[in-house]
Amino acid sequence: MENGTVQALILAGGSGTRFWPLSRKSRPKQLLALEADRSLLQTTVDRLAPLVEPPAVWVCTTRMLAEAVREQLPEVPPEQILVEPEGRNTAPAIGWSLRSMPEEVRRGGVAVLPADHRFADAAAFRATLSRAAEAVRSHDLVMTLGVTPHRPETGYGYLELGSVGEETTAKPGGLRAVRRFVEKPDAATAERYMRDGNHLWNAGIFVFRGTALLRHLARFEPEIAQGLEAIAAAPERTDEIYPTLRSISIDYAVMERLESIATLPLDCGWSDLGSWEALAEVLPAGEDGNRSRGDVLAIDAADNLLWADRGTVAVLGVRDLVVVRTDDCILVVPRERAQEVRRLVEMLSRRQRTDLL
Amino acid sequence: MENGTVQALILAGGSGTRFWPLSRKSRPKQLLALEADRSLLQTTVDRLAPLVEPPAVWVCTTRMLAEAVREQLPEVPPEQILVEPEGRNTAPAIGWSLRSMPEEVRRGGVAVLPADHRFADAAAFRATLSRAAEAVRSHDLVMTLGVTPHRPETGYGYLELGSVGEETTAKPGGLRAVRRFVEKPDAATAERYMRDGNHLWNAGIFVFRGTALLRHLARFEPEIAQGLEAIAAAPERTDEIYPTLRSISIDYAVMERLESIATLPLDCGWSDLGSWEALAEVLPAGEDGNRSRGDVLAIDAADNLLWADRGTVAVLGVRDLVVVRTDDCILVVPRERAQEVRRLVEMLSRRQRTDLL
Helix, strand or coil: CCCCCCEEEEECCCCCCCCCCCCECCECHHHCCCCCCCCHHHHHHHHHCCCCCHHHEEEEEEHHHHHHHHHHCCCCCHHHEEEECCCCCHHHHHHHHHHHCCHHHHCCEEEEEECCCEECCHHHHHHHHHHHHHHHHHHCCCEEEEECCCCCCCCCCEEEECCCCCCCCCCCCCCEEEEEEECCCCHHHHHHHHHHCCEEEEEEEEEEEHHHHHHHHHHHCHHHHHHHHHHHHCHHHHHHHHHHCCCCCHHHHCHHHCCCCEEEEECCCEECCCCHHHHHHHCCCCHHHCEEEEEEEEECCECCEEEEEEEEEEEECCECEEEEECCCEEEEEEHHHHHHHHHHHHHHHHCCCHHHC | CCCCCCEEEEECCCCCCCCCCCCECCECHHHCCCCCCCCHHHHHHHHHCCCCCHHHEEEEEEHHHHHHHHHHCCCCCHHHEEEECCCCCHHHHHHHHHHHCCHHHHCCEEEEEECCCEECCHHHHHHHHHHHHHHHHHHCCCEEEEECCCCCCCCCCEEEECCCCCCCCCCCCCCEEEEEEECCCCHHHHHHHHHHCCEEEEEEEEEEEHHHHHHHHHHHCHHHHHHHHHHHHCHHHHHHHHHHCCCCCHHHHCHHHCCCCEEEEECCCEECCCCHHHHHHHCCCCHHHCEEEEEEEEECCECCEEEEEEEEEEEECCECEEEEECCCEEEEEEHHHHHHHHHHHHHHHHCCCHHHC
16 A cells, blocks of 8 residues: 555445434435535545545445435545445444455555544644554554544543553554543543543544454454355345344444554544534634524524524524524524434434424 | 494504514415414404404405405405505595495494404403494494503503593493593503503504594594595595505594593403414413424423424424424514514515515
């Protein structure tokens, strides 16, 4: 693998509900243009160039989303838009995607990236990714890019770093060993993590040689690996075999079990845009602190997120609300409770309101 | 005039903005079904029977609304749906409507009624109206029906009553003389008015012989009366003359200037439904105190008015809000500020957003 020739594998199969009612099963977050005219998926591809140009981009998505993904990414070779028969979490998805690549590709460095995150500073992101790819190339490491925490976030998992100088493997400049993956902490622990300089947010970004990752997967999850080999031997049996693979995340299946995993801290304005509130925090505020999209009228209203996907949103005398209007629905929720939108989606699901899901 | 043969003249030309975005110029409040399946105008006609049956109902409306009024009131003779050339306030509207009636009709009792008010107890309303009509028949009085105040309202004008026993004219049982019309009071004064039992809300409901009212109008506003006579003499000149008539309310033009005007108190659950908040107060509350119309989802939300004219309204974690969704627009405003919706309408007007007016 030449420096700079890392391939990107973008996981675009998610079906999150956190941007309901804008996000729907057939139009999940990664397909939405939340900050600009380009969707988060498109922005993920845009951000990679010139380090990774579209011919080196692979996308793993679902049947429901495949057509929209192809439409959004005409610059990515269509045969590199891989369509999972069924969502089985990230370990099968990554393993199957790597097995779907030509052997010479998966022998090289592959960066696994979520399709729906935000990086304010794309150049800084590419610089870090490039250093990680170089480390993978030189030392055959498995790497994860953790995010330098700027607040005591209790909603993310963390990477606990090894002591500086703790050698688990060769570490070129700046690399740190990951001692362990830690689950979402309580508030006091999160506060400590932020201060101690020894923890990073787990952002689900990995870089490795594809062949190495498949070797690790075969070691830790032999049944998944055998299933993938069976699919490779008889692709016509994909629909039969793939749904039987264990549904497990790459973190649990491989990363947390690895004897050695290295990291580089990412510090480039990352957000997972995990809720309307997270979006509000990164959008530029207009007068009165309102963040607006579309046709919005506001009088005596401050610090709201006002989103008119269609039609007009008019507010008067309200603060700190998320107000969203789609063609068929509106949502009103206090910003601080935006995470709870999933409760509305669950209610719709119980009521079998497929028209709104 | 026989007892019970009073005619009704419903003023349905209003173009209020208080129920925006549901109310529009072409679909003002009186045409909206706010409480039930029938519009306020239809309910106004329904409420009159059997005291006043549809063949004795007259409606004064505008060109913009005429077709919708005819559609909503197929039981009212179409020739009794009178179409003003232009809105010139209630004095010209009432005078012109009376002149448009056959002479034998306007010699009798005529009750002037707003098209967009609410009376919880229709039978009590009819009973009071019947007594007023009887008083008009027997004593040729001009009467106004005032509403017994149940709260210290500062948003209405009041009728100050003469002392009990103060005789301005013959008064059959229960009739009181109106000493004067008083403008919207401040809070302390409104409190006093409510307590002293000597004040009623001016609800814009009048009963008189049509010929008597025209005589008074000729005395106080001779130019209007002359204009109306000219129109009667040459109806083809209506469009030319009517717009030149002084735009003035019947209160200012006639009622407040009359030497003698009598009243009967109405106590039958009246509301002028003057705002979304006024509507919220009369709608039955569901669980958590929410008043809902249409397809509404609410979680941890209380005491809101949630109105889905089209599509779905979903709220979580909000209180005391008005949330309205129409086909093209949504409104979010605290209930206590619902009166200020007109400010949004004014903003739209300044921006020439005729699509939303």
